[in-house]
Amino acid sequence: MTRYLYIEPLSETQDGKIPSDNSVTLKNVTYSYDGEKNALDGVSLTINAGQTVALVGPSGGGKTTLASIVSRFFDPQEGRVLIGGVDIKEIPKELLMNTVSFVFQSSRLVKDTVLENVRLSNPQATREEAINALNAAQCADIIEKLPNSIDTVIGADGVYLSGGEQQRIAIARAILKNAPIIILDEATAFADPDNEQKVQAALSKLSEGKTVIMIAHRLSTVANADCIYVLADGKIAESGTRDELIEKNGIFTKMWNDYNKSVEWRIGGGQND
Numbered sequence: 001m002t003r004y005l006y007i008e009p010l011s012e013t014q015d016g017k018i019p020s021d022n023s024v025t026l027k028n029v030t031y032s033y034d035g036e037k038n039a040l041d042g043v044s045l046t047i048n049a050g051q052t053v054a055l056v057g058p059s060g061g062g063k064t065t066l067a068s069i070v071s072r073f074f075d076p077q078e079g080r081v082l083i084g085g086v087d088i089k090e091i092p093k094e095l096l097m098n099t100v101s102f103v104f105q106s107s108r109l110v111k112d113t114v115l116e117n118v119r120l121s122n123p124q125a126t127r128e129e130a131i132n133a134l135n136a137a138q139c140a141d142i143i144e145k146l147p148n149s150i151d152t153v154i155g156a157d158g159v160y161l162s163g164g165e166q167q168r169i170a171i172a173r174a175i176l177k178n179a180p181i182i183i184l185d186e187a188t189a190f191a192d193p194d195n196e197q198k199v200q201a202a203l204s205k206l207s208e209g210k211t212v213i214m215i216a217h218r219l220s221t222v223a224n225a226d227c228i229y230v231l232a233d234g235k236i237a238e239s240g241t242r243d244e245l246i247e248k249n250g251i252f253t254k255m256w257n258d259y260n261k262s263v264e265w266r267i268g269g270g271q272n273d
């Protein structure tokens with residue numbers, strides 16, 4: 001009897017497997033939120049360690065769902081997700097959490113100081129390490145205007161941050177966590193170009209030397225991706241580099257032309273000739 005009690009907890013810790021590298025593979029992944037419509041429908045792809053891939057496509061195409069499945073917020077009904085050759089169901093939870101960092105479309109900050117918001121991902125980090133992460137994430141201008149610098153509580157006493165500012169703090173948090181696999185769900189819209197430019201700079205700092213899955217709404221950000229996947233109706237409709245996709249003259253080319261038209265429209269000050 002005592003022997004069983006002794007053995008059981010041990011066998012639990014022996015279950016976990018360690019990924020051999022930071023590659024990500026999806027094999028025939030199907031996921032449905034409601035059991036009727038598939039948000040992802042037989043998706044397969046491989047991202048080598050250190051590569052950057054971009055996910056693009058129409059709203060509702062399945063981009064955030066794919067990213068959530070790689071982070072194991074939920075498991076697919078069919079198919080498998082592997083990191084470094086190991087099914088993520090077999091990777092110990094804490095190790096998986098430290099391996100994958102997800103920066104959300106709309107980042108959530110907690111009602112606490114800037115410092116604690118950044119240290120949420122790594123409570124052992126020192127104040128100095130948190131400050132370095134904030135600087136790398138282009139947050140200097142935010143901190144400067146706060147009454148108590150990084151010790152200011154966000155969301156209290158009239159201290160509120162814009163969406164882009166909140167996203168930069170969330171990027172600082174991810175930089176401090178230093179996970180080898182980064183998932184970025186780019187915010188859909190920014191109010192001003194200065195903020196957009198700072199967020200982009202913060203994201204490229206975060207991405208240095210990492211395996212990156214970038215969900216891109218502005219096609220300007222996908223130019224340097226090793227591979228672009230166009231997700232539509234839960235399926236990979238097209239994949240390749242930007243030049244390869246433009247050559248195909250398919251769904252990506254149409255998105256690219258529409259995107260460039262909207263950029264011209266903005267540069268032209270909203271004039272619709």
Ligand SMILES: Nc1ncnc2c1ncn2[C@@H]1O[C@H](COP(=O)(O)OP(=O)(O)OP(=O)(O)O)[C@@H](O)[C@H]1O
Binds near residue numbers: 060
């Ligand atoms: N929590 C949810 N419950 C039910 N259905 C959902 C949920 N989240 C997403 N869906 C559905 O799953 C499909 C894929 O959605 P997903 O959020 O992955 O798209 P997306 O490509 O990220 O879109 P966007 O570009 O607008 O962010 C859509 O049909 C959407 O309505």
Ligand SMILES: [Mg+2]
Binds near residue numbers: 063064065105185
């Ligand atoms: Mg989304």
